[in-house]
Amino acid sequence: MHYVYMIRSQVHxxxxxxxxxxxxxxRMAKHNEGGSPHTAKYKPWxxxxxxxxxxxxxxxxxxxxxxxxxxxxxxxxxxx
Numbered sequence: 001m002h003y004v005y006m007i008r009s010q011v012h013x014x015x016x017x018x019x020x021x022x023x024x025x026x027r028m029a030k031h032n033e034g035g036s037p038h039t040a041k042y043k044p045w046x047x048x049x050x051x052x053x054x055x056x057x058x059x060x061x062x063x064x065x066x067x068x069x070x071x072x073x074x075x076x077x078x079x080x
Contacts, residue, residue, distance in 0.1 A: 002059035004066065005050040007031060009042035016044070016080065018051060022062045024050060049079050 003024045017039050021027040027048060053059035055056040064067035065071040066079075 001052045001054060002056045003050045003052055004059050004063045006048045006066075006075070007039075007045040008048050008080075009039075010044045010046055015042040015046075017019075018063060020059050022056070023072050028036050 002020065002022050004018065005024060006022055007017050007028070008017070017031075019027065024047075029046065030036055031039045031045045032043050034043055039045060051059075051062065053062065066075050067076070
């Protein structure tokens with residue numbers, strides 16, 4: 001399975017991140033250990049939502065959509 005996930009900083013709740021992984025537990029651990037340069041300064045992180053896809057391509061397409069203008073509006077209204 002491939003997961004598109006949404007996380008929010010516990011210390012800076014205005015900071016959010018959308019990502020893609022095939023191992024959600026490991027990826028969350030990396031974010032909270034500071035293993036990702038983009039998210040290290042806002043740790044710790046909480047998982048807000050995730051969606052599972054059987055195809056990596058479908059997951060990548062949905063992640064790209066969530067990072068687009070209309071996808072951000074959809075996520076703000078329905079997923080965060």
